[in-house]
Amino acid sequence: MSRIAVNLPGLHMKNPVMPASGCFAFGQEYGKLYDLNRLGAICVKAVTVEERRGNPTPRVAETPGGMLNAIGLQNPGLKHVLEHELPWLEKYDTPIVVNIAGYSVEDYMEVAREISKVHNVSAIELNISCPNVKEGGITFGTDAGTAAHLTDKVKSVSDVPVYVKLSPNVTDIVEIATAVEGAGADGLSMINTLLGMRIDLKTGKPILANRTGGLSGAAIKPVAIRMIHDVRQKVDIPIIGMGGIYEVDDILEFMMAGANAVAVGTANFIDPFVCPNLIDQLEDRMDELGIETLSSIVGRSSL
Amino acid sequence: MIMDNMTIKNQEEIAPKIYRIEVTGPLTQQMKNPGQFVNLRVSKGIDPTLRRPISICDVDVEKETLTMIYRVEGKGTKLLAEKVVGDEVNILGPLGQGFPVEAAKPNDVCVLIGGGVGIPPLYYLGKQLVAAGAKVITILGFRTDKDIFLEEEFQELGELIITTEDGSKGVKGFVTDALKELKAYDLYYTCGPKPMLKAVEQTASTHGFISLEERMGCGVGACLACVCDLKERDKTTGKAYAKICSDGPVFLSGEVIL
Numbered sequence: 001m002s003r004i005a006v007n008l009p010g011l012h013m014k015n016p017v018m019p020a021s022g023c024f025a026f027g028q029e030y031g032k033l034y035d036l037n038r039l040g041a042i043c044v045k046a047v048t049v050e051e052r053r054g055n056p057t058p059r060v061a062e063t064p065g066g067m068l069n070a071i072g073l074q075n076p077g078l079k080h081v082l083e084h085e086l087p088w089l090e091k092y093d094t095p096i097v098v099n100i101a102g103y104s105v106e107d108y109m110e111v112a113r114e115i116s117k118v119h120n121v122s123a124i125e126l127n128i129s130c131p132n133v134k135e136g137g138i139t140f141g142t143d144a145g146t147a148a149h150l151t152d153k154v155k156s157v158s159d160v161p162v163y164v165k166l167s168p169n170v171t172d173i174v175e176i177a178t179a180v181e182g183a184g185a186d187g188l189s190m191i192n193t194l195l196g197m198r199i200d201l202k203t204g205k206p207i208l209a210n211r212t213g214g215l216s217g218a219a220i221k222p223v224a225i226r227m228i229h230d231v232r233q234k235v236d237i238p239i240i241g242m243g244g245i246y247e248v249d250d251i252l253e254f255m256m257a258g259a260n261a262v263a264v265g266t267a268n269f270i271d272p273f274v275c276p277n278l279i280d281q282l283e284d285r286m287d288e289l290g291i292e293t294l295s296s297i298v299g300r301s302s303l
Numbered sequence: 304m305i306m307d308n309m310t311i312k313n314q315e316e317i318a319p320k321i322y323r324i325e326v327t328g329p330l331t332q333q334m335k336n337p338g339q340f341v342n343l344r345v346s347k348g349i350d351p352t353l354r355r356p357i358s359i360c361d362v363d364v365e366k367e368t369l370t371m372i373y374r375v376e377g378k379g380t381k382l383l384a385e386k387v388v389g390d391e392v393n394i395l396g397p398l399g400q401g402f403p404v405e406a407a408k409p410n411d412v413c414v415l416i417g418g419g420v421g422i423p424p425l426y427y428l429g430k431q432l433v434a435a436g437a438k439v440i441t442i443l444g445f446r447t448d449k450d451i452f453l454e455e456e457f458q459e460l461g462e463l464i465i466t467t468e469d470g471s472k473g474v475k476g477f478v479t480d481a482l483k484e485l486k487a488y489d490l491y492y493t494c495g496p497k498p499m500l501k502a503v504e505q506t507a508s509t510h511g512f513i514s515l516e517e518r519m520g521c522g523v524g525a526c527l528a529c530v531c532d533l534k535e536r537d538k539t540t541g542k543a544y545a546k547i548c549s550d551g552p553v554f555l556s557g558e559v560i561l
Contacts, residue, residue: 025525029549033305033523045527053532053543058518060528064350069520074527076542084540218349246349269353269521270344272306272395 066217232258338401418495524549
C-alpha cells in the first residue's frame with residue numbers, strides 16, 4: 001500500500017484528499033480542468049428527493065480568510081442525479097461519496113435507499129448540518145437524540161457506509177458525535193460551516209439575501225481542528241476532516257488532530273487545481289517532517 | 304491552459320474610480336469570444352478570499368494583451384488599482400459563454416447598449432461586429448459627463464449616443480430614452496445593471512442578447528452562487544435555472560427572469 005493511501009469504510013482512497021460537498025457540484029466542471037482520478041475520492045453536492053431552487057441571490061459574501069455562502073441546497077433532485085449526474089462519473093475509478101439531505105426522516109431514507117443502490121456510489125454523507133435551509137438539514141444536527149434516530153433510520157436502508165456530517169453550530173459536538181456513532185454511523189465528516197452574517201454598509205442590510213450564511217475557509221480551521229481533536233478522544237469511527245484546508249500542512253494538521261482523510265472546499269474557488277496540487281506536494285512534505293505513512297499520524301495530538 | 308500569471312503593462316484611472324488595466328501573457332490566445340470574463344486573483348494572501356470576475360474589454364491576440372476596465376468598488380478592486388506596471392496577477396479564464404457575433408448578418412444594424420462597468424465588454428464585441436460587416440449603433444449611459452469613458456473608442460465603431468442622468472452631456476435620461484427614439488435595427492446586445500437590462504428588454508423592438516453580473520464563488524459553474532431563474536425549463540437538461548458564470552453571462556432576451 002502506498003504511504004499516502006488511506007482505507008476507510010467503503011472508501012479505498014489512493015490519497016487522503018477529496019473535494020468537499022457543495023464545492024464541486026457533480027464533478028463535471030472540474031473534470032474539464034484535470035483528471036478526477038487524481039483525487040482520493042469525490043464528494044458530490046447534496047441531493048434531495050425533489051428538485052430544490054435554493055435561496056435568492058446574493059448567495060455569497062466574503063470575510064478575511066473566509067466566505068459566507070447561503071446556496072440553500074439547490075440541486076436537480078434525486079431522479080435527475082440518478083439519471084444524469086452519477087452515470088457521468090462512471091468513467092472514473094475513484095470512490096464517489098454522495099451527500100444527502102431532506103425535510104423529513106422519510107425524505108432522507110428515500111434518497112439513501114435509491115442512491116446507495118447505484119453501483120458507483122461508495123458511501124453516503126448524511127447532511128444534518130446545512131445552516132441555510134429552514135427545514136431539514138441542521139434541525140437534525142443540533143440535537144443528539146434526533147441525529148441518532150436519523151442515523152439509525154438511514155443506516156437501516158443504506159447498502160453503503162454512512163458518514164454523518166456534523167455541524168459546528170452546537171454546544172457540544174462530542175455529544176452528537178458519540179450519539180451517531182452509537183446509532184451505527186460508519187464515520188463522521190466534520191465540520192460543516194459556521195453560521196455567520198455580514199452587513200452592507202451602504203444599505204445597512206445583510207449582504208446575503210438569506211441574511212445569514214455558512215462561514216468556510218481558512219478562518220474556521222482552528223475551530224475544526226479543536227472539534228476533531230475533541231471528538232477523536234471519544235469516538236472510534238473514522239473522521240473525514242474539513243474546514244479551511246488550503247495548504248499541504250493543513251492536511252497533516254487535520255490528520256494529527258484525528259482525521260483519517262480530508263476534504264477541501266473553499267480553496268477550490270481560489271485555485272481550481274488545489275486538490276491535485278496538494279496531493280502532489282504531500283509526500284515531499286512528509287519526507288521533510290520524517291513522516292513514514294499517513295496512517296501513523298492520525299490522532300497524534302491525542303497521544 | 305486556463306490559469307496563468309499575467310504581467311501588468313499599463314494601468315490608469317480613466318474616469319472617477321474607473322480603471323483601465325492592460326496585462327500580457329499567452330492566455331490571451333484563447334480570448335477570442337467577446338462577452339466572456341476572467342476571474343482574477345488580486346492578492347496572494349487570504350484577504351480578499353475570492354477571485355474578482357472582470358469582463359474582457361479588448362484583446363490583441365498578436366501582442367498578447369488583455370484590456371479590462373473596472374470600477375473600484377470594494378477591498379478587492381482597491382488592491383487591484385494599487386498594482387503597478389510589472390506586477391503579476393493570476394488570471395483564470397476566459398470563462399463563460401460570450402456574445403454571439405454570428406447572430407448578426409452582414410449589414411444588420413446592431414445596437415450596443417451599455418451602462419457603467421457593463422460598457423467594457425461591448426467594445427470587444429463592437430469591433431468584431433464591425434469586422435463581420437455589421438453596422439453598429441452604440442448607446443452608453445452615465446450619471447454625469449465626468450463619468451464618461453471609452454467615448455472615442457466607440458465613436459470609431461459607428462454612431463455613438465451618450466445619455467447622462469443629469470443631462471450634462473448628450474441625451475438627458477437613461478439609455479432606454481435614447482433606445483426609444485431609434486427607428487430601425489435588427490438586434491441588440493446589452494450589459495449593465497439589472498434594472499437597466501430589464502428596461503432595455505421591455506423597450507427594445509427586437510430580440511437581443513443580455514449579459515448579467517452577480518456575486519460569484521468559483522466562476523466555473525460548480526458552486527451555484529450566481530444562479531438566475533429561467534423563464535422556461537431548459538429542454539435538454541430539464542433545469543429551471545442557469546448559472547451566470549458558466550451558462551452565461553450572456554443570455555438571449557426573454558430567456559431568464561431579470
